[in-house]
Amino acid sequence: MNLTLQVWRQPGPTAEGGLKEYKATDVSPDMSFLEMLDVVNERLIEKGEMPIAFDHDCREGICGSCGMMINGVAHGPSRGTATCQLHMRSFRDGDTIVIEPWRARAFPVIKDLVVNRGALDRIIAAGGYITAPTGSAQDANSIPVPKQDADASMDAAACIGCGACVAACPNGSASLFTGAKISHLGLLPQGQPERYRRALSMVAQMDIEGFGGCTLFGECQAACPKEISIDVISRMNRDFLRAAVTKPAERSGGGGDG
Amino acid sequence: MTLQLDARIPAGPLAGKWDRHRFEMKLVNPANKRKYTVIVVGSGLAGGAAAASLSELGYNVRCYCYQDSPRRAHSIAAQGGINAAKNYQNDGDSIQRLFYDTIKGGDFRSREANVYRLAQISVNIIDQCVSQGVPFAREYGGLLANRSFGGAQVSRTFYARGQTGQQLLLGAYQALEKEIAKGGVTMFPRAEMLDLIVVNGRARGIVVRDELTGKIEPHLADAVVLATGGYGNVFYLSTNAKGCNATAIWRAYKRGAAFANPCYTQIHPTCIPVAGEHQSKLTLMSESLRNDGRVWVPKRKEDVGKSPTDVPEQDRDYYLERKYPSFGNLSPRDIASRAAKEACDDGRGVGPGGRGVYLDFADAIKRLGEDKIRERYGNLFEMYERITAENPYKVPMRIYPAVHYTMGGLWVDYNLMSTIPGLHVAGEANFSDHGANRLGASALMQGLADGYFVIPLTIGDYLASTKLEQVGADNAEVRAAVAEVERRTSRLLGIKGKRTVAQFHRELGRIMWEYCGMARDAAGLRKAMELIPQLREEFWRDVMIPGSGAELNQTLEHAGRVADFLELGELMCRDALHREESCGGHFRTEHQTPDGEALRDDEHFAYVAAWEYGGEGREPVLNKEPLVYENIKLSQRSYK
Numbered sequence: 018m019n020l021t022l023q024v025w026r027q028p029g030p031t032a033e034g035g036l037k038e039y040k041a042t043d044v045s046p047d048m049s050f051l052e053m054l055d056v057v058n059e060r061l062i063e064k065g066e067m068p069i070a071f072d073h074d075c076r077e078g079i080c081g082s083c084g085m086m087i088n089g090v091a092h093g094p095s096r097g098t099a100t101c102q103l104h105m106r107s108f109r110d111g112d113t114i115v116i117e118p119w120r121a122r123a124f125p126v127i128k129d130l131v132v133n134r135g136a137l138d139r140i141i142a143a144g145g146y147i148t149a150p151t152g153s154a155q156d157a158n159s160i161p162v163p164k165q166d167a168d169a170s171m172d173a174a175a176c177i178g179c180g181a182c183v184a185a186c187p188n189g190s191a192s193l194f195t196g197a198k199i200s201h202l203g204l205l206p207q208g209q210p211e212r213y214r215r216a217l218s219m220v221a222q223m224d225i226e227g228f229g230g231c232t233l234f235g236e237c238q239a240a241c242p243k244e245i246s247i248d249v250i251s252r253m254n255r256d257f258l259r260a261a262v263t264k265p266a267e268r269s270g271g272g273g274d275g
Numbered sequence: 276m277t278l279q280l281d282a283r284i285p286a287g288p289l290a291g292k293w294d295r296h297r298f299e300m301k302l303v304n305p306a307n308k309r310k311y312t313v314i315v316v317g318s319g320l321a322g323g324a325a326a327a328s329l330s331e332l333g334y335n336v337r338c339y340c341y342q343d344s345p346r347r348a349h350s351i352a353a354q355g356g357i358n359a360a361k362n363y364q365n366d367g368d369s370i371q372r373l374f375y376d377t378i379k380g381g382d383f384r385s386r387e388a389n390v391y392r393l394a395q396i397s398v399n400i401i402d403q404c405v406s407q408g409v410p411f412a413r414e415y416g417g418l419l420a421n422r423s424f425g426g427a428q429v430s431r432t433f434y435a436r437g438q439t440g441q442q443l444l445l446g447a448y449q450a451l452e453k454e455i456a457k458g459g460v461t462m463f464p465r466a467e468m469l470d471l472i473v474v475n476g477r478a479r480g481i482v483v484r485d486e487l488t489g490k491i492e493p494h495l496a497d498a499v500v501l502a503t504g505g506y507g508n509v510f511y512l513s514t515n516a517k518g519c520n521a522t523a524i525w526r527a528y529k530r531g532a533a534f535a536n537p538c539y540t541q542i543h544p545t546c547i548p549v550a551g552e553h554q555s556k557l558t559l560m561s562e563s564l565r566n567d568g569r570v571w572v573p574k575r576k577e578d579v580g581k582s583p584t585d586v587p588e589q590d591r592d593y594y595l596e597r598k599y600p601s602f603g604n605l606s607p608r609d610i611a612s613r614a615a616k617e618a619c620d621d622g623r624g625v626g627p628g629g630r631g632v633y634l635d636f637a638d639a640i641k642r643l644g645e646d647k648i649r650e651r652y653g654n655l656f657e658m659y660e661r662i663t664a665e666n667p668y669k670v671p672m673r674i675y676p677a678v679h680y681t682m683g684g685l686w687v688d689y690n691l692m693s694t695i696p697g698l699h700v701a702g703e704a705n706f707s708d709h710g711a712n713r714l715g716a717s718a719l720m721q722g723l724a725d726g727y728f729v730i731p732l733t734i735g736d737y738l739a740s741t742k743l744e745q746v747g748a749d750n751a752e753v754r755a756a757v758a759e760v761e762r763r764t765s766r767l768l769g770i771k772g773k774r775t776v777a778q779f780h781r782e783l784g785r786i787m788w789e790y791c792g793m794a795r796d797a798a799g800l801r802k803a804m805e806l807i808p809q810l811r812e813e814f815w816r817d818v819m820i821p822g823s824g825a826e827l828n829q830t831l832e833h834a835g836r837v838a839d840f841l842e843l844g845e846l847m848c849r850d851a852l853h854r855e856e857s858c859g860g861h862f863r864t865e866h867q868t869p870d871g872e873a874l875r876d877d878e879h880f881a882y883v884a885a886w887e888y889g890g891e892g893r894e895p896v897l898n899k900e901p902l903v904y905e906n907i908k909l910s911q912r913s914y915k
Contacts, residue, residue: 029826047550049662055555055777062775062830067822070829072343074516076556078658079441080347095661102661127487128827135464138344142456146449147408151328151727154399154406158363161417171410171435174442178346202408 018044018110022057024069025117027126034126036115046106050093051076051083053105070129078102078242081177084184085130086117091181091240099179099242119184123191123227134180136226137194143222144215145198147207166204173200175243185240188229193237195219196249199256213260220257278533278887280900283688284388289906290370293392296689300732301739308333311738314481314496316468316523318345320440320719321702322502323447324726330459331450332731337494338451339463339483341518341832346448349504349516350722353440354561354655356422356432357404357719359397364421368429370394375907377717380426380607381682381710382859382875383909384536386883386902388689389707396724401433403727407446411435424715425562426607426914432716437561437655443719447726463494467832468523469760471499471530471698474752477743478527478698482760486832489825491760493753497743498697498734501527502726505681505703507540509840509847510792511784513678514546514559520836521843524685524704532693533885533898535686535706537843538851541713541860542793543679544570544611547662547672548631557677558662560634561655562715565604567639567648568672570595570611572623572632579625583633583671594618602914609712609860609873610914612676616793617871619675626673635671676793680718682709682860683850686885686900690733691725694885696741699734701725706883711859764824767834772817776834779814783807783837783844791848796864800852804845811841846886846895853897856880868911877909 020041027034041057048056051073058068074082078099085100087093093103108114116130124132174197182193199216202208208215231250238247285296303311311334315326318340326338340348360373373394378385401419405411411433412420421430435442454460465486472480472493480495506521507513528534545560573579574592594614596603606614615632618624625631640648645668649656656667663673684706685693691707692699702722709717746753790803814837822828857866857873858880866874883900 045551045553048553049555052553052555056553059775059777062819062821063773065771065819065821068830070827074342074347074518075349075352076517077352077558078661079352079438080342080349080516081344082342082347097657098661102658104661104664106664131827134343138346138452138455138462138464141346141449142452146453147406148453149403149406149408149450150331151324151403151450151731152399154402157361157401157405157411158418160405162413163417164413164415167410167413167417170408171412171442174410174435174445175438177441178344201410205408205410207406207408 018046018105018108020044020108021113023113023115026069026129028128030125030127044105046104048105049076049101050087050103050105051101070131072131073101076101079177081179084119084179084181086120086184088115091119091185092242097242097244099177119180121183121189123189124180124183136228137178137180137191139226140191140195140219140222141198144211144218145202147202148211149207160206162206170201170204173197173204173245173249176245177243179242181240181242182237183228185236186229187234187236188232190231191223191228192231192250192253193241193245193247195223196253197245199253200249203252203256213256213264216253216256217260217264220253278694278885278898280533280686280694280885280898281688282386282900283690285689289387289391292388293395297732300736303735303739305333309335311335312337312496313498313500313734314339314494315500315502316481317348317502317504317702317704318448318451319348319350319502319504319702320444320447320722321726322500323348323444323451324723325500325502325701325730326460327447327450327454328727328731329734330454330457336454336460337463337496338460339466339468341465341467341486343464345451345462345464346445348444349519350444350719351441352516353719354437354559355424355563356434356439356716357400357443358424358431358716359401359433359720360394360431361398361401363419364430366429368431372429373397373431376427377708377714378710378907379912380714381712382873382912383710383877383881383904384858384902385708385710387904387906393708393721393724396728397720399728400720400723404443404446407450409435409442409446422563423566423605425565425605425611426714434563437563437652440719443723469526469835470756471527472753472756473530473695474746474750475744477696479746480753482756484760484764487827489823489828491757491764493748493757495746495748495753498699498737500699500701500730500734501685501704502701503704505684506840506843507678507681509783509844510678510787511780512549512554512557512788514543514557517556520839522836522839524700525839525843527685527693527695527698529888530695531888532695532698533686533887534683534846535883535885536683536850537847537886538791538854538861539682539711539859540678541608541680541682542612542676544608544615544676545634545674546677547659548626548675550627558658559677559679560659560672560674562608564634564652564655567651568604568634568636569593569638570604570632570634572618572625576622579623579629583625583635592623599914606914607712607714612793613862615676631673631675633671634674636667637671640668680713682706682711682713686883690736691729692733692737697737699730701730711861764831767818767831767838768820768824770815770818770820772819774817775819776830776837779810779818780837780840782810783841786810787844787847791851794862794864795851797852800848803848804852807841807845807848814838814841849895850884850886854880854884881909
């Protein structure tokens with residue numbers, strides 16, 4: 018296959034960027050999308066030019082490093098597929114493909130297709146955990162967890178933190194990401210003690226980071242490579258609302274530094 | 276021999292060693308812990324768990340990863356599960372059995388005391404992870420489910436669908452983020468360690484390049500932990516993530532840390548075969564699939580071109596079931612990989628180039644129904660279909676062995692400290708627990724054992740029993756280390772040759788796979804030891820790295836890693852050549868039993884080969900740590 022690429026090139030965070038055209042020739046349909054970019058980059062390097070910068074690592078759809086807008090769609094045309102798992106057989110000979118970085122206020126561009134997603138880490142740091150210091154655990158089977166709950170929790174926990182939901186959302190909202198973590202932990206008995214506190218602080222952090230609000234477009238679940246359902250957002254909203262209404266005053270004393 | 280290899284194994288009976296050691300170790304009192312700074316390089320299961328746990332204890336922790344977030348460390352890609360001697364299935368498991376299975380699985384080339392501790396700690400890991408919210412698979416009664424893995428006849432593997440590594444890593448990552456928010460851990464993402472700083476013989480820091488600005492700076496501490504993973508990418512094609520590299524441990528080696536058993540490489544039997552020249556990495560299909568999938572090739576060469584469904588039952592060779600009736604499709608990885616290679620070498624391989632065997636689920640689907648199989652392996656089947664465009668519910672998967680894990684790594688004592696005082700090494704980066712072959716679902720166990728339960732204690736013992744002087748950025752040894760990294764970086768950028776880094780990497784991988792892969796012999800290894808230095812020389816003369824060092828430059832990052840692989844590859848061949856026996860993943864064709872199994876030589880090779888850097892242009896020095904078995908009788912490994 019022979020393809021024409023329009024790729025966003027931007028030398029640095031404050032530099033101006035723009036689309037640049039490249040020819041991708043002799044592309045095999047068995048190549049992954051990133052392998053196709055590898056070939057283009059190899060040719061650029063041979064000419065002494067800077068290759069197209071993009072984040073990638075595991076190339077098996079689990080680390081969440083890769084991600085780009087492909088013809089305006091986060092991770093491209095295949096449903097439930099991260100960019101690294103997208104294969105060139107999804108395209109046709111002669112196609113023109115437009116490749117851009119994630120676009121969101123909270124994800125500033127670093128270079129070409131590389132963006133800063135540190136905001137997602139800070140949302141987790143705000144409360145996306147269960148406080149269980151090493152060594153403090155009881156026997157793993159001492160609290161039975163209904164299989165349905167464990168399975169639903171796992172569905173939400175499958176999030177790879179790639180940021181496609183944010184990039185796909187017209188508001189640039191991180192609600193699917195945050196809702197997934199709130200659901201993963203909130204569906205388990207171990208997650209109950211911090212459940213409402215977690216919802217309050219993670220939602221607050223989303224606002225601080227400059228993510229937009231959720232107006233239920235549903236674009237996020239369509240773009241999610243792990244097909245996480247928008248139901249997690251409803252769950253987040255319920256937990257947040259309940260927490261906001263019933264928020265007990267936090268008192269010190271009685272032990273613990275929480 | 277110039278090094279003193281003291282493994283510092285506590286005295287007393289095996290089962291009581293760790294307990295006794297924990298009592299004998301010195302403690303740092305809570306108020307003093309915050310006066311110490313510990314550097315942790317790597318944020319995977321070992322590094323993430325160590326950083327979080329050290330911070331919970333009160334130490335100042337600085338944690339580094341090359342990815343944009345600690346959650347992306349390659350532990351995330353582990354699929355199948357994590358072993359623990361819980362015996363929840365009442366099928367005869369115990370700490371002793373997990374210990375024995377691991378030593379035997381490693382072909383009697385690991386250290387008894389370390390492995391026993393690993394088996395003991397395994398039960399605490401599962402408790403810890405469940406309390407953090409890891410959504411392990413459960414039965415309808417709400418209790419934890421288990422499955423079987425290779426090399427074991429009990430069900431002791433805990434799992435979270437086909438994403439166990441992801442879920443365990445997220446547990447550690449969330450604990451790490453919790454500590455970052457509290458201020459106990461300072462996180463440095465997109466940061467690469469390019470050298471180790473040794474002052475007065477002790478590890479006191481690292482030289483780091485900020486990948487975004489290119490700034491090269493010293494980061495100082497009271498102790499350093501390397502948890503930087505394995506070096507499988509020396510083969511170019513492996514199941515490792517593209518960024519996985521040996522630079523941190525290789526730099527430490529060149530600063531004086533001994534490198535143990537570099538030739539012990541695990542070739543995983545079930546990976547998706549290579550599709551073409553453009554291939555950039557290989558994708559694993561979890562070993563757990565061998566619980567329900569049956570491995571076969573046609574009995575006759577004439578049948579390899581046929582569609583698998585056209586090969587009738589009596590014309591199929593289920594070679595693992597035939598050769599190893601008691602373990603069958605769940606034979607250990609090294610054995611299953613070699614058997615696949617044998618079948619393909621025999622001209623009975625399937626798919627492009629004849630480098631593939633079938634992994635067939637037809638029987639399991641008939642027995643359990645498609646839904647049950649989907650529940651167990653759905654995400655793996657989808658991944659397979661995305662990559663190959665074939666539906667494994669309808670046609671058997673095609674699989675072939677690929678480089679997956681490296682058992683070798685920096686030599687460490689019982690405290691996980693290297694031969695450089697103050698430098699500790701955890702997870703795949705060390706050599707300690709898997710001998711010459713790692714069993715499935717044991718990497719996650721080891722990473723978390725090291726990170727949660729061993730390092731946090733042994734670091735305390737080191738700090739409490741060591742007097743450390745103040746070291747600042749103006750110290751002569753610190754300045755020299757930084758200058759060395761700067762010199763090397765500008766040398767790389769200044770070559771401006773004609774060939775790309777990837778071309779050199781691919782060529783090195785080809786040499787390593789050909790001569791230091793699944794089967795090795797003296798002539799081939801000698802040849803590789805001629806080819807690699809030539810390639811290295813060409814690299815330093817003709818590599819092309821565009822751009823500068825003062826910006827995000829992914830080609831420069833890759834070049835530095837390949838430069839180190841070009842040295843490490845030679846050491847691997849040297850080690851493989853010196854080890855005149857076959858054991859586990861190290862198969863020397865000169866040393867095999869009449870029926871083609873690995874033939875060990877316990878009389879001459881029951882030791883850890885710890886290589887010591889000899890200096891620029893000089894040969895490395897071989898040091899030996901004898902392996903003493905007091906509790907296990909060495910035997911010919913049999914899975915028949």
